[in-house]
Amino acid sequence: MKKRFFALLLVISMVLLMFSGCGKKDQADSGDTKKTTSDKSADKDTGDKKETGSSDTSDSSTASKYQTTYGSKMFDNVKIKVQLFDRSNAPEGSTITENRWTEYAKEQMKKVGIELEFVPVPRWDEIPKMQSMMASQTAPDITLTYTMSHVEQYFKDGGVWDLSEFIDGPDQALNMKAYLGEDVINIGRTSKDELYGIVAKRATTAKSNLFLRKDWMDKLNLEVPTTPDELYDVIYKMKYENPDARNTTLGAIVWNAWNLKAAFSELVGDPKEVAISLGDDAFGDYYDPGNREYYRFMNKLYNAGLLNQEYYTMAEDDFKGYVVTGDVAFFEGSVNFAVDVLRGSLLKTLQENVPGADIVSIPPLKNVNDGKQYSAAYAAAGIMSFCPLTASEEVVEACMTYLDWMCTEEGGFVFYHGFEGEHYEFDENGTPKVLDATYNAQDKDWIRTDIFLVGNQGYFMTVDDFNACTSLEAPGYEQHVVDNYENALTGIIISDQTYTSPSTPDLITDIGIVRDEYTVSVVTCPESAFDATYDEYMKELEAVGIKTIIEERTAHFNEMYN
Amino acid sequence: MDKIVKIRHRGSSHTLKRMWRYKWLYIMLIPVIAYYVVFKYIPMYGITIAFKDYNMFKGVFESPWVGTDIFAKIFKSKNFWLSIRNTLTLNLTTLAVEFPLTIIVALMLNEIRKLRFKKITQSILYLPHFVSWVVVAGIATNLFTMQGGTINNILNGFGISSIPFLSDNNWWVFTYVICNVWKNIGWGTIIYLAALTSVDESLYEAAYLDGASKFQRLVYVTLPCIKPVIVTMLILSLSRMMSIGLDAPLLLGNKKVIGVSEVISTYVYRLGIESAKYSESTAIGLFQSVTNIIILFVADRFAKLIGEDGIL
Amino acid sequence: MSVRRIRKKKKLTIGSVILYLLIILLAFICLYPFLNVLSYSLSGYNAVLSGRVTFYPIDLDFGAYKEILARSQIWLSMRTTVLITLMGTATSLFLTTLAAYALSRKDLPGKKFISGMILFTMYFSGGMIPTFMVVRGVGLYDTLGALFIPQAISVFNFIIMRTFFREMPESLEEAAKIDGASDLQVLTRIILPLSLAIIATMGLFYAVGYWNSYFDALLYIQNPDKFTLQLRLRSLLFGEELNNSAASLEGGGTQVMTQSLKMATVAVSTIPILIVYPWLQKYFVKGVMLGSIKG
Numbered sequence A: 001m002k003k004r005f006f007a008l009l010l011v012i013s014m015v016l017l018m019f020s021g022c023g024k025k026d027q028a029d030s031g032d033t034k035k036t037t038s039d040k041s042a043d044k045d046t047g048d049k050k051e052t053g054s055s056d057t058s059d060s061s062t063a064s065k066y067q068t069t070y071g072s073k074m075f076d077n078v079k080i081k082v083q084l085f086d087r088s089n090a091p092e093g094s095t096i097t098e099n100r101w102t103e104y105a106k107e108q109m110k111k112v113g114i115e116l117e118f119v120p121v122p123r124w125d126e127i128p129k130m131q132s133m134m135a136s137q138t139a140p141d142i143t144l145t146y147t148m149s150h151v152e153q154y155f156k157d158g159g160v161w162d163l164s165e166f167i168d169g170p171d172q173a174l175n176m177k178a179y180l181g182e183d184v185i186n187i188g189r190t191s192k193d194e195l196y197g198i199v200a201k202r203a204t205t206a207k208s209n210l211f212l213r214k215d216w217m218d219k220l221n222l223e224v225p226t227t228p229d230e231l232y233d234v235i236y237k238m239k240y241e242n243p244d245a246r247n248t249t250l251g252a253i254v255w256n257a258w259n260l261k262a263a264f265s266e267l268v269g270d271p272k273e274v275a276i277s278l279g280d281d282a283f284g285d286y287y288d289p290g291n292r293e294y295y296r297f298m299n300k301l302y303n304a305g306l307l308n309q310e311y312y313t314m315a316e317d318d319f320k321g322y323v324v325t326g327d328v329a330f331f332e333g334s335v336n337f338a339v340d341v342l343r344g345s346l347l348k349t350l351q352e353n354v355p356g357a358d359i360v361s362i363p364p365l366k367n368v369n370d371g372k373q374y375s376a377a378y379a380a381a382g383i384m385s386f387c388p389l390t391a392s393e394e395v396v397e398a399c400m401t402y403l404d405w406m407c408t409e410e411g412g413f414v415f416y417h418g419f420e421g422e423h424y425e426f427d428e429n430g431t432p433k434v435l436d437a438t439y440n441a442q443d444k445d446w447i448r449t450d451i452f453l454v455g456n457q458g459y460f461m462t463v464d465d466f467n468a469c470t471s472l473e474a475p476g477y478e479q480h481v482v483d484n485y486e487n488a489l490t491g492i493i494i495s496d497q498t499y500t501s502p503s504t505p506d507l508i509t510d511i512g513i514v515r516d517e518y519t520v521s522v523v524t525c526p527e528s529a530f531d532a533t534y535d536e537y538m539k540e541l542e543a544v545g546i547k548t549i550i551e552e553r554t555a556h557f558n559e560m561y562n
Numbered sequence B: 001m002d003k004i005v006k007i008r009h010r011g012s013s014h015t016l017k018r019m020w021r022y023k024w025l026y027i028m029l030i031p032v033i034a035y036y037v038v039f040k041y042i043p044m045y046g047i048t049i050a051f052k053d054y055n056m057f058k059g060v061f062e063s064p065w066v067g068t069d070i071f072a073k074i075f076k077s078k079n080f081w082l083s084i085r086n087t088l089t090l091n092l093t094t095l096a097v098e099f100p101l102t103i104i105v106a107l108m109l110n111e112i113r114k115l116r117f118k119k120i121t122q123s124i125l126y127l128p129h130f131v132s133w134v135v136v137a138g139i140a141t142n143l144f145t146m147q148g149g150t151i152n153n154i155l156n157g158f159g160i161s162s163i164p165f166l167s168d169n170n171w172w173v174f175t176y177v178i179c180n181v182w183k184n185i186g187w188g189t190i191i192y193l194a195a196l197t198s199v200d201e202s203l204y205e206a207a208y209l210d211g212a213s214k215f216q217r218l219v220y221v222t223l224p225c226i227k228p229v230i231v232t233m234l235i236l237s238l239s240r241m242m243s244i245g246l247d248a249p250l251l252l253g254n255k256k257v258i259g260v261s262e263v264i265s266t267y268v269y270r271l272g273i274e275s276a277k278y279s280e281s282t283a284i285g286l287f288q289s290v291t292n293i294i295i296l297f298v299a300d301r302f303a304k305l306i307g308e309d310g311i312l
Numbered sequence C: 001m002s003v004r005r006i007r008k009k010k011k012l013t014i015g016s017v018i019l020y021l022l023i024i025l026l027a028f029i030c031l032y033p034f035l036n037v038l039s040y041s042l043s044g045y046n047a048v049l050s051g052r053v054t055f056y057p058i059d060l061d062f063g064a065y066k067e068i069l070a071r072s073q074i075w076l077s078m079r080t081t082v083l084i085t086l087m088g089t090a091t092s093l094f095l096t097t098l099a100a101y102a103l104s105r106k107d108l109p110g111k112k113f114i115s116g117m118i119l120f121t122m123y124f125s126g127g128m129i130p131t132f133m134v135v136r137g138v139g140l141y142d143t144l145g146a147l148f149i150p151q152a153i154s155v156f157n158f159i160i161m162r163t164f165f166r167e168m169p170e171s172l173e174e175a176a177k178i179d180g181a182s183d184l185q186v187l188t189r190i191i192l193p194l195s196l197a198i199i200a201t202m203g204l205f206y207a208v209g210y211w212n213s214y215f216d217a218l219l220y221i222q223n224p225d226k227f228t229l230q231l232r233l234r235s236l237l238f239g240e241e242l243n244n245s246a247a248s249l250e251g252g253g254t255q256v257m258t259q260s261l262k263m264a265t266v267a268v269s270t271i272p273i274l275i276v277y278p279w280l281q282k283y284f285v286k287g288v289m290l291g292s293i294k295g
Helices: A002-021 A100-110 A126-135 A148-156 A174-186 A214-219 A228-240 A258-262 A271-277 A281-287 A290-303 A316-324 A346-353 A393-406 A409-417 A437-451 A463-471 A478-488 A504-524 A527-543 A546-561 B014-021 B023-051 B069-076 B078-111 B115-130 B133-144 B150-157 B169-197 B201-209 B214-238 B247-252 B255-261 B264-274 B278-305 C014-042 C045-049 C063-069 C072-102 C111-123 C128-137 C155-167 C170-178 C183-194 C196-211 C215-220 C229-236 C259-284
Strands: A078-086 A114-122 A143-145 A198-202 A208-213 A250-254 A328-334 A359-362 A374-377 A381-386 A424-426 A432-434 A492-495
Touching: A078 A143, A078 A393, A078 A437, A100 A114, A100 A393, A100 A409, A100 A437, A114 A126, A114 A393, A114 C229, A126 A143, A126 A148, A126 C128, A126 C215, A143 A148, A148 A381, A174 A198, A174 A393, A208 A214, A208 A228, A208 A258, A208 A478, A214 A228, A228 A250, A228 A290, A228 A328, A250 A290, A250 A316, A258 A290, A258 A328, A258 A374, A271 A281, A271 A546, A281 A290, A281 A504, A281 A527, A281 A546, A290 A504, A290 A527, A316 A328, A316 A346, A316 C045, A346 A359, A346 C045, A359 A478, A374 A478, A393 A409, A409 A437, A463 A478, A504 A527, A504 A546, A504 B078, A504 B255, A504 B264, A527 A546, B014 B023, B023 B069, B023 B278, B023 C072, B023 C111, B023 C128, B023 C183, B069 B078, B069 B278, B078 B115, B078 B169, B078 B214, B078 B255, B078 B264, B078 C014, B115 B169, B115 C014, B115 C259, B133 B150, B133 B169, B133 B247, B133 C014, B133 C259, B169 B214, B169 B247, B169 B255, B169 C014, B169 C155, B169 C196, B201 B214, B214 B278, B214 C155, B247 B264, B264 B278, B278 C111, C014 C063, C014 C259, C045 C259, C063 C072, C063 C259, C072 C155, C072 C183, C072 C196, C072 C229, C072 C259, C111 C155, C128 C215, C155 C196, C170 C183, C183 C196, C196 C259, C215 C229, C229 C259
Parallel strands: A078 A114, A250 A328, A374 A492
Antiparallel strands: A143 A381, A198 A381, A208 A328, A208 A359, A424 A432
16 A cells, blocks of 8 residues: 555655664764864953963964964854853843843953854753763853762763863963863863863852751850760750750750761871762771761760751751751751851741851861861862764864853853952952842842852852852851851861772662661661671771772872871 | 454465555554664663673673672572562552552543543542652651651541551551552543543443443443443553552651561662662562563463453 | 333432442542642641641631742643643544454454553563654654653553443444444444443543643753643742752752641642543433343
8 A cells, every 4th residue: 555655655754864873973073064264362451450371473383273262362263162051040031141241251252253153952951961062062161060970971982072182282271271270170081181071160169067056065064065065065965955944955956977087087188088988978987087077976975865866857947947946966067058048048937936156167176086177078079061073173262262251250250250340340359249139139130140160159260259249149147158168178178089989880779778877777787786886887988899989089089198 | 233354365475465455554654663673672782781790891791700699699588588578568568459449430430420520530539649759658658657656646636546657567568558549540530531431322322222330330331331441451560560660659658667668679779879870770670671571471361261351 | 212210219318328328438438539639738837837738728728729839830830731631632542443343343353462562562672762763753852742752652541441331242243244334333332322431441540641741841841931830830849858968958949848838739730630520420310221132
């Protein structure tokens, strides 16, 4: 029958189409591969406050092949596609791709002959989207992700540009180098110095804080605890001798244990040893004997009824609930957890429920082994931008120029803070002070974190700038914020590091299961059974191959530190 | 009823002639087959990912073959087998409770005469199906936790000590099953209710006239009439024993009960967190499929043995 | 010819009282969490955070709904979802009914093979990326079609529908064929009118599936105007529990994703589809058919 025959024909032709489309696609050959000679006299920048980096000398033999400092090259209408996270929060009258900020960026890029197009991607579920785009070669020229390990894998598999040719030259990406600094840029390098992505600079690396109910401390006439034992006493008293006669008090919630663990660590004095023990909780538990004592401390807390009996079932909303109802005496959480507006202004809410209550952060506890204070800090990196191989070299050049522009004040500062007089004014210290928070939220803040790719939490040259500015964003609690950030970085800083050893991806799944199971059972078991259970934990870790990873890490860091 | 005599064509081009007789049926199937070929069969080459060291930039065809290496790696993992055991335990327990209960509730709903009441309660019973597991897990925690949980508070009021619904392995399975039953039972009755409306009224009346009690009508008229649907649903459920959704175990589970809550879907999820492990997840998926299909064959064969149609 | 109904005496037996009570209990258990969701979505910030809300709103506050419904993108995405639900359900019902009916006819040559081919796909699939390539290859990328054509037939629904068609008395078909009807006419004139219950059921199943579609939209849609409702709502939420919280520490966004907002999202995404069911209920009425065979 005709129908069937045509259907068959259709199917066969589709099959053939399919097979021709599969397999490796040649590096996209965009029409604009014609390279223009750099027109050095045409410096398009107007009135920069910052230096944009010197234009190249006219001697072309010293100029790098790719010109990526903004203003040093006039492109020939090169089109680039940049990913933009979409949080579905565009205000009325704008869309994620059409609003004053995207227009502003496009305008600035047009000045150097780059045509900018934004590709929106839903913020959550960014990873499956990225994977399907990469696999089908439809990813934008600048693709973004928060998970660097994926990009490193893509690079190893041969799907991502090595950007070192575009950045490392003495006249390349000058603004980027000035703003991000070599250290941050190096985070995106492989061990062979290939650069697979540009990471954003963190405005601050402050990570974690210990928080206590100050009002109870005052009422019980307690001193700020400086060691774990003192902390234990304080928590104990706050629960069992509660000054407000509450019987629903929860002693402690340890949402993250970064700083607490640092107080027990035995390796913490030696940066190399610390680096080996980082990367996953299991590594530290196995490699650092001090962690055992941390868990012993937790076990003691648990058995004294100072932790929620089923603390491992707690969701973040429950945690916040405990805080605002005034039920928790002590907790460790992210640096600004108690007053952060974005986390719900918990302290403010608490004070509505319990007038007179107050939560403050305390400086890190003294390490039980050497008596010093240590603070855990984030690695200096945030979101990563990278270029899939489907982008042509001129496109990549233009992309790097875009990122370079973003490191200037016209770029990043404007994206983050807005325009002077409209969104902010400078206070006496030169810190930008928000004029009208609601207006800013509507007009600028909804997109600023996503469009500004080279900084996490904003464009700030120094950490102090950040602290000062952020404190102004939590009105009424400015001092709390300042104290929080100060406490979180007190003492010797232990930074995260981003190295993943080669065997880790294969072994980490099973290690994770062991870790999850035992980090709970060592805390919830009776005190007498603690050591035996912890030994079991160690044995189980060995059974799933943790030694391999530790050996690899040791080798890597031995090399790095010598 | 008059008997109808079928006239059969016999001849050498017997099959083709038969096919011509059914031409309309084949025409009906054309778009269906086209759909399956294009969207299901053409992409099937992706299954080979389980036997390759997949590199997404080389594509499936250029990625190197590694034979059964991936499977060997997976099968070596103790946790993989743990996840299988847990998947089967949770699925079988849930099935054992949920399946009969769904039918019973459907039968109960069927007995309700007041139409208004029936419509309203049916709509309410479907609500849990639409509530996402995130919400259910949150509510379950509030209800079942030992410290301050509603259920335990009530139990304590009666002098019973708190039960570790969420922190004891066995009790956790109980809680898991309860949450699943609660979420699925209302929606699950839809099929049976549709089946029940197709039962011939006159059969009931004939039975009534013969003096059958309500219960006897149930057993001798209703159940046999919906038996094909029940058997179909049972076979379908059994043939999914090796698969399990991600949301429920992930959200209801916690670190204390990993020994029972770690299932295949959560294991695959863990695998994919650091970097996309296409080969591994495809291999595990293949393992699940093969097991499920074997169960399907067995269940189907069994159904045919007891005189039902089965699925195949 | 109508069948005389024997009126059963309406008396309230103990049995029926117990029955009604049980059903009411069940209904309450099912209602509670939904009430919980609604209450959270309508309660004030402090009340929700402090855990005071149970099944009625405290400090009534429509803020969360205003937040969601004030955005034109939400309405745009709802329009998209409604469109694909309608088109998708129609397509799915069309294809599934054809497949289920044709393959329910006992004597069809090749029936086992074709059914097997369909069943096979319930277990074996090429995976996310190869399917993506096909969808792109046939030109469906970034079109609404990508959200319902590749998913048109659910094997589960197909099997159930086929079971129903199998159970239809053969005499119906035979009677029609003697009168000269072709298979197509049998299907459209005889079988379909008598299968309203199952068609309504399958329609409902498909509709709910399309309504909840989000992963397909994530993969296949680039133009944000074509995002589905669930995709939009999901990206509005501050990371569900499934998300890797390391990424959530970037301190981004300017909204406080409160529980009220989360719950309002749940409500907005489910209430529209809940309205569909009562409308379909009339097809679930008993005793529609079969008098026609007697005599």
